Amino acid sequence: MGLLSIFKEEKKNTASVAKERLQVLVTHERNKRNAPDYLPAMQREIMAVIAKYVNVNDEDIQVQVENQGQLSMLELNITLPN
Numbered sequence: 001m002g003l004l005s006i007f008k009e010e011k012k013n014t015a016s017v018a019k020e021r022l023q024v025l026v027t028h029e030r031n032k033r034n035a036p037d038y039l040p041a042m043q044r045e046i047m048a049v050i051a052k053y054v055n056v057n058d059e060d061i062q063v064q065v066e067n068q069g070q071l072s073m074l075e076l077n078i079t080l081p082n
Helices: 001-008 015-034 039-053
Strands: 059-067 071-078
Touching: 039 059
Parallel strands: none
Antiparallel strands: 059 071
């Protein structure tokens, strides 16, 4: 049975699932805290420019900053209507 137990999927207990979810939330909050101060203003300005051409809600635009050493990467995701 030892060999077969390798392929058997283990069920996670609720405590470990809750811990993983909490770690994701903490990481997300830390990333928001490390975001540049100008990011909210930039997001509003980008939204205003996009609104000139396409009707989108604020929830349809996601702005994220990722830091990799000395390099900062701005990621902009926009869900456009059909």
